[in-house]
Amino acid sequence: MASGEASISEIIRCTNFAAIKHKNQRRKDPESTPYINHPIGVAYILTNEGKITDLSVIQAALLHDTVEDTETTLDEIKEEFGDEVAGLVDEVSDDKSLSKIERKNLQIKNAPHKSLKAKLVKLADKLYNLRDLKRATPEGWSEERVQEYFVFAFKVVAGLRGINDAMEKELDKLFKEKGLSDS
Numbered sequence: 001m002a003s004g005e006a007s008i009s010e011i012i013r014c015t016n017f018a019a020i021k022h023k024n025q026r027r028k029d030p031e032s033t034p035y036i037n038h039p040i041g042v043a044y045i046l047t048n049e050g051k052i053t054d055l056s057v058i059q060a061a062l063l064h065d066t067v068e069d070t071e072t073t074l075d076e077i078k079e080e081f082g083d084e085v086a087g088l089v090d091e092v093s094d095d096k097s098l099s100k101i102e103r104k105n106l107q108i109k110n111a112p113h114k115s116l117k118a119k120l121v122k123l124a125d126k127l128y129n130l131r132d133l134k135r136a137t138p139e140g141w142s143e144e145r146v147q148e149y150f151v152f153a154f155k156v157v158a159g160l161r162g163i164n165d166a167m168e169k170e171l172d173k174l175f176k177e178k179g180l181s182d183s
């Protein structure tokens, strides 16, 4: 079998796994969009805009919120998708036993030390979420909370820069609209 065909099968297997894991979860927008739209959209930002075709990065993107937000364990990811993908999912997962403030601060602090592949997933995750915030305000979020998320994302992205011009330019457009800029 050609390697491209093998990758297509792997990507669909991975998408199916994530869809099953997120099946009962919805986004926080007023329409309660199915949660799986987010990991699929993150993977699509990576291929379509980031021009990333590395299989492990795309798999990690599809799986990136399974361990953090569902019952899925890293061992399960390892069993199904191997050590590299499991390592990437681990790198992009917050430790949910910590307080929200601690988790957010750790993301800012740790971003510069992540692997290149994990940084790519994190950039695409933030780009998706900021576009989503622009599209619809999550239920119960004030304008202040939206702005706080932009400021938080800006600080995380500061530690992820210099790796993908296309995604960084798109992020900068959104930051600029919110009065955030590097210079």
Ligand SMILES: Nc1nc2c(ncn2[C@@H]2O[C@H](COP(=O)(O)OP(=O)(O)O)[C@@H](OP(=O)(O)OP(=O)(O)O)[C@H]2O)c(=O)[nH]1
Binding pocket: 026, 027, 028, 029, 038, 065, 068, 100, 125, 126, 129, 130, 132, 133, 137, 138, 149
């Ligand atoms: N913009 C937006 N976000 C939504 C929506 N529904 C769910 N989310 C998720 O909410 C998280 C951001 O909300 P917060 O209040 O900051 O975080 P929390 O869910 O962890 O408490 C993101 O998690 P994450 O992907 O793990 O990213 P991050 O928190 O690590 O940045 C995002 O994917 C929605 O409708 N719009």
Ligand SMILES: [Mn+2]
Binding pocket: 038, 064, 065, 125
């Ligand atoms: Mn996410």
